[in-house]
Amino acid sequence: MLTLGQHRMRTCQGITRRELIQVGASSVLGLSAWNWFANSLHATPTKPAKSVLLLWLWGGPSHLDTWDPKPNAPAEFRGPFTTIPTRLPGIRFCELFPEIAKRTDQLAILRSLKTGHNDHGIAGTIGLTGSMAGGVGLGGSALPGSPRPTIGSTVARIKGFSGKLPPFLVVGGKLHQGKKAIVGEGGGPLGGLYDPFRLIYEPESGQTRIPALQLPADLTPDRLEDRAKLLTAFDRLSRTVDQLRSARVLDDYRTQALGMLTSPTARKAFDLSQEKSSVKERYGLTRFGQSCLLGRRLVENGVPFVQINWSDHVEAEEDSGDGGWDHHYRNFQIMQDRHAPWLDRALPALIDDLKERGLFDSTLVLVVGEFGRSPKINDKAGREHWEHCYSGLIFGGGIRGGQVIGSSTPRGEHVHDRPITPADLITTVQHAVGITSEQAQTLNVSLEGGQVIHELF
Amino acid sequence: MIGPFHLRPTGLMGIVAVLLLLMTTMVRGVASAPPIPATKRITSDGGFKQHLHFSPDGKRLLFTRIHKGKMGVWTLELATGMMKPLLIPDPNTPHFDAHFSPDGKSVIFVLDILHGTDGKLQINRCDADGKNSTVLIPHKAFEESPRWSPDGKRFAWVTTRDGNQEIYSANIKGQELRRLTNDNAMDNNPAWSPDGKKLAFSSSRYGNFDILSMNADGSEIQRLTNHPSVDMWPAWSPDGKQIAFTTNRDGNYEIYLMNADGSNPRNLTQHAASENYAAWSPDGRRLAFISTRHGGHDIYWIEFP
Numbered sequence: 172m173l174t175l176g177q178h179r180m181r182t183c184q185g186i187t188r189r190e191l192i193q194v195g196a197s198s199v200l201g202l203s204a205w206n207w208f209a210n211s212l213h214a215t216p217t218k219p220a221k222s223v224l225l226l227w228l229w230g231g232p233s234h235l236d237t238w239d240p241k242p243n244a245p246a247e248f249r250g251p252f253t254t255i256p257t258r259l260p261g262i263r264f265c266e267l268f269p270e271i272a273k274r275t276d277q278l279a280i281l282r283s284l285k286t287g288h289n290d291h292g293i294a295g296t297i298g299l300t301g302s303m304a305g306g307v308g309l310g311g312s313a314l315p316g317s318p319r320p321t322i323g324s325t326v327a328r329i330k331g332f333s334g335k336l337p338p339f340l341v342v343g344g345k346l347h348q349g350k351k352a353i354v355g356e357g358g359g360p361l362g363g364l365y366d367p368f369r370l371i372y373e374p375e376s377g378q379t380r381i382p383a384l385q386l387p388a389d390l391t392p393d394r395l396e397d398r399a400k401l402l403t404a405f406d407r408l409s410r411t412v413d414q415l416r417s418a419r420v421l422d423d424y425r426t427q428a429l430g431m432l433t434s435p436t437a438r439k440a441f442d443l444s445q446e447k448s449s450v451k452e453r454y455g456l457t458r459f460g461q462s463c464l465l466g467r468r469l470v471e472n473g474v475p476f477v478q479i480n481w482s483d484h485v486e487a488e489e490d491s492g493d494g495g496w497d498h499h500y501r502n503f504q505i506m507q508d509r510h511a512p513w514l515d516r517a518l519p520a521l522i523d524d525l526k527e528r529g530l531f532d533s534t535l536v537l538v539v540g541e542f543g544r545s546p547k548i549n550d551k552a553g554r555e556h557w558e559h560c561y562s563g564l565i566f567g568g569g570i571r572g573g574q575v576i577g578s579s580t581p582r583g584e585h586v587h588d589r590p591i592t593p594a595d596l597i598t599t600v601q602h603a604v605g606i607t608s609e610q611a612q613t614l615n616v617s618l619e620g621g622q623v624i625h626e627l628f
Numbered sequence: 629m630i631g632p633f634h635l636r637p638t639g640l641m642g643i644v645a646v647l648l649l650l651m652t653t654m655v656r657g658v659a660s661a662p663p664i665p666a667t668k669r670i671t672s673d674g675g676f677k678q679h680l681h682f683s684p685d686g687k688r689l690l691f692t693r694i695h696k697g698k699m700g701v702w703t704l705e706l707a708t709g710m711m712k713p714l715l716i717p718d719p720n721t722p723h724f725d726a727h728f729s730p731d732g733k734s735v736i737f738v739l740d741i742l743h744g745t746d747g748k749l750q751i752n753r754c755d756a757d758g759k760n761s762t763v764l765i766p767h768k769a770f771e772e773s774p775r776w777s778p779d780g781k782r783f784a785w786v787t788t789r790d791g792n793q794e795i796y797s798a799n800i801k802g803q804e805l806r807r808l809t810n811d812n813a814m815d816n817n818p819a820w821s822p823d824g825k826k827l828a829f830s831s832s833r834y835g836n837f838d839i840l841s842m843n844a845d846g847s848e849i850q851r852l853t854n855h856p857s858v859d860m861w862p863a864w865s866p867d868g869k870q871i872a873f874t875t876n877r878d879g880n881y882e883i884y885l886m887n888a889d890g891s892n893p894r895n896l897t898q899h900a901a902s903e904n905y906a907a908w909s910p911d912g913r914r915l916a917f918i919s920t921r922h923g924g925h926d927i928y929w930i931e932f933p
Contacts, residue, residue: 251813374674512920550769
């Protein structure tokens, strides 16, 4: 393993041709006849989405205090907030989101999401990969199986390095539970090559930082290029033929990375000072707001998959930034003071901006966390983790907005109809960007049980 | 026959009369809308801020700020515009929602001690220069929003020790605890009246957050607002006649002003941005608040003649 700045270059992550054949064969043989039949029914959309923006609300937002309020539930469930009408007849949102409510004709509201675990670490792995394999919970032990690739890596693998920027970028720090980074933000079996390239927006300076390309203090950009050549030459000496094949791709990646540092055109994409003040203010000068603006710029520059992490940590106060959605205590105070106004500013700005720039129909946007929060308010004016039912938003990218899919029980405790899992959501993203079931099977990125949410198309 | 349209004198007079009536109505409409007071921007860094409180001499502002990823209590020197963290040394754990003692010598605030992935809130007290932080109310439940009484002998705060948010008071040693509210709903955001006889607060007991008031011993609860929206963070004017508060009744957070009995609520800020956390200067001539009108969270104030 070689280290360039803070970016660790793995030299053996590519899979061999033999492994590829083995994986492909086992995937096909392991697929049930029904799954094969069901997947084959979903043809590639006529106009696949060019890009995906995943707005990851880390920590688990309360579905009752966002998109699935329960005004008729007892006070200890419904909470202190009232509801407001949306653009959809009979559909109401929590009163803290008036601007998003005005744009529901553009959105599909998923009210029947459910996941398999109530631990952030494992639910995070499920949410990003569609599988709990390899997930690590608070206790520290890993679940059986190797982690699946995160959806961004899958899209990156299919779309490839065709643009001027890497195909999978995460805006925000690594997702943590406590002091441990979670499993599931990487390429998994696709290899480290498809791990995300990370950008961090810093509100205080207004700058976008690229941790992987942070130079050691004594290393100038000129020296960096020399060093990169040396590393490349060194790497090539010790590889087998198959590994060399991978290494060439890795070199492409490295070239892209250096290009990001040295190319004025590429760096321009990260530079929010290129935007008018009025545009920046429209998104809100929070880290999340400006990260959404950065996300729009990346999509505009052809990046196929951008994940925007609301926070690095789940906790509301601990995070180095906007603070997560894990509101075991002070849920309502934090919602009304910070999280709701911030989201209700950034998301409408993103919707409007994508539309004004003609990017809305080609950009699929998902707004979701790893689970919901307990409908019954706890004794700390908060809500606990809740994996049995939660909500999310999805829009753009050619999907049909202005609809609610699924419903929850009267107190929001369980899915009432049309259960949707993270595997379904990820399979739907694959479908929306034009990944065929054959491609998914060949790459071994099909998810067991994952079904396309057909109502969206 | 179709030809040029001629007005009869009576018709012309009628139209003139209607126009005059319309103009009068419009003028009345303009005159009846409360004027928007002049607003001055005090900070421009844009970083998240909340929980404003003037020092008793009116020279400093206390506030919660998220800076470089850390939530802490900061002060703003109004003469110089200099902002700096309050606590010395930095406790390296989140702390927020601070309040000056009436003599200006001490500050009470919330300290969040992190345990694993959760936090434990307690109330601490320090000197006004940020030194000598000590525990005032240890974490029994989630303790927050400490507010010194005007005579400096007690303070009120919010605690979940009874299973939901209730308002308590204690003496300045953190002893002689008194439970002031007792309702299954949430009671929070306490604010003392300047004579110390009453507290305004937010409560969800009527289904959503409204502003209520009560005597300092918790008796005689009165509902001051009655609106199906969030009414929160009341701030009593120094002359005791008015209460400023935040409400989203117009669709976004605005600072409203009402008489202390809840009558005559009116929108003071009238801006499309979010305005929150009203705080009066000790002389009552300024009402500071946090606004997002320039995208970030900055301190502004309204000056009253």
